[in-house]
Amino acid sequence: MRKREEESCEQLQGASLDSPLCLSLTQSSNEGIDNPTFDAMDFEKETKTELEDLLLSLEGLKVHLDDIESQEDVQLLVELLLQSDFQKVFFMHRSVALTMRHLHLSHPLTAHALQLRDEVENVLQSYSKYTEATDLTDLLSSPHLQALMEAHDCIAQQKLNMDSTETMEPCGKTTKLVCLEKTRDVPLGVTVRNHHDCVIISRVVRGGTAEKSGLLSEGDEILQINGVVVRGRSVNDVHNILSSMHGPLTFLLIPNSQNKMSSQRQTLMHVKANFNYEPSDDPYVPCRELALSFCKGDVLHVISQDDPNWWQAYRDGDENQKPLAGLIPGKSFQQHRESMKKTITDQNQEHKGKHWYSKKNKKQQIKRLHDPNVAQHIDDILTYEEVALYHQPSDRKRPIVLIGQPNSGQDGLRQRLLSLEPSRFTSAVPHTTRTPRLYEVSGREYNFVSRESFESDLASGKFIESGEFERNLYGTNTDSVKQIINSGKICLLCLQPKSLQVVRSSDLKPYIIFIRPPVLLTKGGKKHKVEDTSELLKNACEMEQSYGHLFDAVITNSNVNKSVFELMKLINRLDTEPQWVPLSWVC
Structure with missing residues (x-):
């Protein structure tokens, strides 16, 4: 028995020296050391030998165990090893492990397995009537499987962060290798700039593949993309290279040694645009493909102000449809360049009517954007207004303000609303300093007050508008x-x-509606003169241009009944839908 135990120990030691993860290779006369082949018969024989050695060692171990409980545990383990199903699984495991090592596939494919599980579970909800879908949902909901995937993601993320294959360049700088998957559905989402002959990542856009991976950072220098050297190439060249590539992308980078942590938890800011923006007309936009066009009155959700000159934002309603954020001019940047535009226009009247920038002196113009002498117009420049959602209480209705040029019909529309629903709509009783007439009652026709009281309220800012007559x-x-x-x-x-x-x-908290006159005006059944119509439309256009940023809605008063219907629709919407209002109204 002792001899058998010694033989078992020797076999066990031999098995430990020959690791189960080692690859059994055979080399023929025409095969070099760099072209190994896998011998399946030798592998199966070696696997069986290891199992036999392990069984002999366990049998020898039982002899040295004194308590019955330990002997029973070893016996259960021996019975497990003898089961054919276990041996098949053991053989399969070794085969996969050795094949993976042979193919060098140790790099994690994703660090978001838990997220993929959630996505699969959401898809399965649509197929709940199928037994297979229900079974798979139960399996994915298992706390053990979720814990396993969570552990996988933690390890994979560490692996991806460390997967720099970090080597040293001849200049002594550390490089890292990053692998990403570029698809047509989700853009890569990076912009680059040139610094001497280097290609530097200038921005990582939210929602793109690069941002989701967390592997590319602002300030990293790109050396190669899929083996193509990019150092010394222009930004346009790099753009063309990336445009022609799809699928797996391998970046050879020099990491930014002073890489700042991106403010991933930055507070979301909602703003209403007070100007129109078209990227194709902007010579300074870093990347037109990533820029976001918008119109005056659009609400924008700003998700990143890391670059003060170019914010990242979604247009309201687009955030659930477009994965990638868009670039918009930052507030300060927009104010400075609009101020510069006005200054240049004032100082160079001979260029009036021409575009305010020149491609030849573009760099000089950029420098002037931050010239303090240009700041004289900044206070008058409209850019963005920070807003928030507000739902009016049922017992405190927002006042409706109608505004428009004379003869646009706003007062007539007000009278129609008052006559249609007098229990719902009413007008504010004006204040006056004149003496009441015999039929007038204070608080009905007017609020009659003394001149001193009127002037005191006027000085306190209580009057929305006021004037003097006789x-x-x-x-x-x-x-x-x-x-x-x-x-x-x-x-x-x-x-x-x-x-x-x-x-x-x-x-x-007023709701302001601009009443725009129709193209063809009539009064008393007669058409206005063309010159009168033209003048009214011109004045209305100027009013909309000057005060349009204050309007909540616009109605073209081409037909009174239609206009009243549109007004009622807007007013009723205030009861059912929250509206974007200045942030100061809700703070």
Whole structure:
């Protein structure tokens, strides 16, 4: 028995020296050391020998165990090793492991297995009537499988972060190799710039493959892409190279030694655009393909301000449809260049009517963007207004402000609304300093106040608009509007454009609708003269250009009944849908 035990120990030692993960190779006369072949028969024989050695060692171990419980444990292990199913699985495991090593596939394919599991589970919900889908859902919901995938992702992420195959360049800089999968559905999402003969990653755009992988960073230098050397090439050359490549991409990089951590948890900011932007007209946009066009009044969700000159944003409604964020001009950058545009226009009248920039002096123009002498116009330049969603309470309706040029019909529309639903709509009672007439009641036709009281409220900013007629003061006081709001009714106001800023800076939260005149105007059944129509349209266009950033909606008053219907639709929407309002209104 002792001799048998010694033989078992020797066999066990031999098995430990010959690792189960070692590859059994045979070399023929015409095969070099770099072209090995896998001998399946030798592999199967070696696997069986290892199992036999392990069984003999366990039998020898049982003899040295004193307690019955330990002997039973070893016996269970021996019975497991003797099962044909286990031996098949053991053989399969070794075969896969050795093949993977032979193919050098140790690199993790993804670090988002848990995310893929969630996506698969969402897809399976559509097939819940099938037993197979239900079984697979139960399997994927198993806490053990979820824990396994979570552990896999942690290890894989560490592997990907360390998978730099980090070597040293002749210049002494560390390089790393990064592998990404480029698809047509999700863009890569990086922009590059030239620094001398180097190609540097200038930006990683949110939502792209590069950002999701976390393997490319701003400031990294690209040396090669799929073996193609890019050092010394222009930005356009690199763009063309990447455009022609799809599928697996391998980047050889020099990591940025001063790489700053991207503010992934940066607060989301919502802004309303107060100007139109078309990337094709912008000579300074870093990448037109990644830029986002928008119109005045569009709401933009800014997700990154890491680059103060070029923010990353989604247009409201696009964030669930487009995976990649778009580039928009940063507020300060837009203000400075618009200020420079005005300054250049003022100083160079001979260039009036021409485009404000020249390709020849583009670099000089960029430098002037940050010239402090250009800042004189900045306060007057409209860029973005920070906004938030607001849902009006059922008992505090927002006042409706109608604005437009004279003869555009805004007062007539107000009267129609008042007559249609008098229990719902009402007008604010104006204040005046004149003496009431015999039939007039204070609080009904006017709020009659003293001149001293009127002037005191005027100095306090309580009047939305005011004026003087025949030495008497008239005006609309915010107290009158608040009284209507508190009653639960909707206050209808027709105001002058200069009053809009006042009513918006109050706590009334107005909803402003611009009444645009139709192309062809009629009055009393007769058409206006062409020159009158042209003048009115011109004035309305100028009003919209100057005050359009304050409008919540626009209605073209071509037909009164249609306009009333559109007004009612907008007003009813305030009860059912939240609206974007200035952030200061809800803070």
